[in-house]
Structures are given as C-alpha cells and as structure tokens.
C-alpha cells in the first residue's frame with residue numbers, strides 16, 4: 001500500500017516532559033486506523049502534529065496530496081491545499097458564534113472557496129450530503145450553541161465530511177455519543193476508508209476500535225508500543241502493561257469484545 005501521510009521520528013516536548021518520542025507512523029489509502037492508549041499517552045498531540053497544527057521539535061511529517069503524488073513536507077504545502085486533502089476533528093470545540101448547524105457544516109467547504117465567493121453547486125451538494133449521512137437534517141436550522149454535546153459532535157463531524165477530505169484525523173470522534181450514534185459514526189468513518197479514504201481516529205472504546213479499525217496503534221508515553229491488526233495489539237499483556245488493567249478479551253464471530261475487569265495495582 002502506498003503511504004499517503006507519514007510521521008518520521010517525530011519528537012515533541014513541553015515543560016521538560018517528552019510527549020512524543022521519535023514516533024514513526026505511516027498511513028495508507030483505504031485504512032481505518034485506531035490510535036489507542038491511556039490518558040496522556042500523546043494521542044491528541046500526535047494527531048495535531050500529523051494535521052500540521054503542532055510543530056514537532058524534530059522529525060518530519062510528509063503528505064502526498066494525491067495517491068500518485070510524491071510525498072512533500074507539510075511545511076511546504078499551503079494551508080488550503082492541506083485542508084483540501086485532510087481534515088482534523090478536534091476532541092472538543094466550543095462554537096464561538098451562534099451559527100445555524102448548516103452554516104457551521106458549510107464552513108467545511110472553506111478550503112475550496114476563493115475569497116468572497118459564494119457557494120457553488122458542488123458546495124451545496126457536499127453540505128447536503130454531509131447533513132444527510134450524519135442524520136442532521138432535522139437540526140439544520142438549530143443554533144449550534146444550543147446543541148447537546150452529542151449533537152455538536154455530529155455537527156463537527158458533518159463539517160469534516162462537507163470538506164470532502166481524503167484523510168480524516170479524528171480525536172475521540174465518539175466520546176460524547178450514545179451507543180446508536182457511536183456505531184453510526186464508526187460506520188461512517190469505516191465507509192470513508194472502504195471508499196479509498198484514510199482515517200486515523202483516537203479512541204478509548206477498545207471494542208469498537210477492534211471492530212471497526214483495520215489496524216490499531218497503541219501509544220504509551222509518546223511511543224508506539226504496538227501496531228497491527230486489532231487482535232495482535234489488544235492482548236491481555238498489552239492491556240495490563242499499558243492501561244494497567246486486567247480485561248476479558250473475547251474474540252467472537254462478530255468482533256472482539258474487551259471488558260475491563262479490574263485495575264492492576
């Protein structure tokens with residue numbers, strides 16, 4: 001598989017603490033990759049470095065703007081070009097303006113706009129599609145500051161889909177969602193990958209991560225300690241050493257089920 005986005009030997013420290021430690025990561029088209037690890041492992045930091053929102057102290061992040069294009073350093077690509085290719089869904093975002101849902105979703109089209117230009121037919125189509133797949137049509141005129149946490153999270157995801165990015169970097173995209181919407185969002189992200197896109201999502205629900213991701217990356221203290229198929233990564237040893245828990249790991253026909261049992265002191 002051809003690498004489309006990669007981090008090479010990326011290191012990042014703050015206040016004398018190493019947050020990412022010579023991390024290597026390569027993502028290909030068609031992959032849905034779950035980034036897992038305990039609180040503070042460095043998942044958000046790695047996602048932000050991959051998105052070009054955080055400058056690493058050392059190392060490089062390279063992006064191929066199309067499947068066949070040569071990889072280029074993120075720093076040599078303009079903001080709009082990067083944003084056309086990849087979108088970042090933050091862990092938390094408080095809307096600053098009392099926009100309607102459809103207008104916030106429409107902001108996902110910003111990388112495709114010339115300054116001061118109106119919405120094209122393609123823009124309108126992409127926004128409608130994003131509202132439809134995230135089942136937000138009935139909320140389209142609601143003011144975003146009045147949304148529930150889960151409704152807002154789906155609206156922010158719809159903004160991502162409206163931008164029609166190839167790569168989606170999502171930080172805990174299902175954290176605020178009920179079980180129905182968790183499944184729905186995981187299905188949407190998996191479908192994006194099945195259609196040739198690339199997804200890297202930080203996740204805490206290990207069962208859903210195992211079920212929907214083709215590959216899991218386990219991060220601990222800013223280092224990747226396991227990278228592979230879910231069942232290879234979610235071993236009882238890794239869960240104990242990295243998360244400090246003993247857990248039931250049950251491989252069933254319809255996927256792996258992880259049930260945390262007790263903390264290992």
Ligand SMILES: Nc1ncnc2c1ncn2[C@@H]1O[C@H](COP(=O)(O)OP(=O)(O)OP(=O)(O)O)[C@@H](O)[C@H]1O
Pocket residue numbers: 014015019037038039040041042043044045046
């Ligand atoms: N700007 C900063 N200054 C100081 N420490 C920081 C800064 N940004 C992140 N950190 C620290 O780096 C570590 C990794 O943070 P990060 O948010 O990447 O973890 P995470 O794996 O996403 O965690 P969580 O699962 O809790 O969201 C944490 O210990 C955090 O406190």
